[in-house]
Amino acid sequence: MSFLGAATAFGQELPDTLENKTTRLQGDQITFCLDRQSAGAVFDQKVGQAIADALLVKPVFVDAPSGFPIDAGGYLAELKIVMANSCDVLLGISLQPNFPYPDWATPTRAYADIPFVLAVTNPNYKSLADIPRTQRIGTALGSIGEYNFITYSLQQPEGQRWRRLPYADPNLMLKRVKDGTLGGIILWQPSLSKITNGDPAAAGLRIIPTDPVPASSVQVAALLSSRDSFLRSQIDQAVGSLIDDGTIQSLLDQTKFAGKPAAD
Template sequence: MQFAPAFPSLARHWLAAILAAALTMLPMGPISGPALAQGEPEFFEQPYAEGQWNIGRRLNESQFRYCVDKRDGDWEVAAAIADAIAGALLLEPQRYVVDSEIVQEDVTRVYALLLEHCDVHMGFKLIPEGYGNWAMLTRPYYDAQYVFVASDPALQSLADLPPGRPIGATIGTSAHVRLMSYLTALPAEQRWPAFPMGTNGLALESLRNGVVDVALVWAPEFWARQRQDEAFAEMHVIASDPLPPTVLPVGGVLLSKETFLRSAVDEAIAALRADGSLTQILEDFDFPAIAAP
């Protein structure tokens, strides 16, 4: 804070009085109550979007506005499912495709998209307690797995991989955590080295380049890579034995205030599941997932 040159003494006295008053209000003993959590994921923070107070309520209530992100391997499948949801609700689908070269973005971007462009953002893993109070999740529309991928035809399951051979695992995923827990319980001579990879793409590139013998990745991402690049065509999914499969449901995210819309979307997803529409969409894309129960 800056003050006019004519009043330096007055400014100092004023600040001193405010500071003294503030100090008298502090408790003399130890502060009770829960401490502030440190290092929480950014998704738990209340985000702020630039100019959010200037974004008004949309006027066209006959549309189902949804976002899909081209960086997600399943974005075309998610768009087809969203179009089906719109049809079930007798609304016109309004698609907004997020196209960005940034590998990962913070929660502010998702918050801004929901304010400006879409009512539902498709393609989120429904991880329990994984989202802040500002966000709300739909019911899942499909379940997919993290899969072990190999290029050696002799490898048909993880159990076929000799000890000491490297695995590249997408870091921080529930599948990665499960793998590390299993390896920690093994004797050192029976373990596979597990190299953390920043993204699914890096894990698959490491497999292609021979850096690792097996990659642990999100199945929809591997599916997308095989469609886009012939270099991945010869790779195949192997059984996860001796580990159980890691399955996660996938759905959409909305702003928490959109409770009526969430209920309507959930009912539409349930109807599409019951009449076989979701299963048909997944089969049409030959997509590695099943319709969520």
């Protein structure tokens, strides 16, 4: 969290007058923001429902801002407005070391740990190590899976590195691995599930280990306004209970998401 409060790309600032300054009067309900473009949205919504049930409040789900540039221009400014005006909790954020959470926001404990996977079409590949270095590997842009792949690659002699292309569109990745442009694609498992309607095999894909690149996963959590410290502690306790009683694992199974409940 060393970048807590760090500046972000230019254009993040907007007038405070765009934010409501009143406290929402919402009785026995809790409002969750959900990024419906995220591959994890279906799981996150179920987690939100379970958290609300545990807290004996009624959940309301509204859209989180989405569709921003790959450099995130304007994202945090719009998120700040939405969280001030519309919702208490943003579900489905990625907890990563050194991530630039703004100082007006605070993350909850993680509720799930969901992996990145390597998908290929060639039946001869048993792991990433089998893919010839002349092949290109597609990686999900800006992801921890890409990070680990680049880091490993840079540690190898130049002639032994795979060529890599970044993708922001999982469907394009799928198209390119199927037409042979890419030897394999590294992406978040829920993204792969979404673009293959939950059945990668039917789409002609196999999931193989990323060896020798270390396995990657995302710790998924929620984000609250920093001023909502009481609500954060309540949600942290609820998430702990949902992990302990098997609810989170059950929700992962229901949504066909790989991964496991987050460790304490």
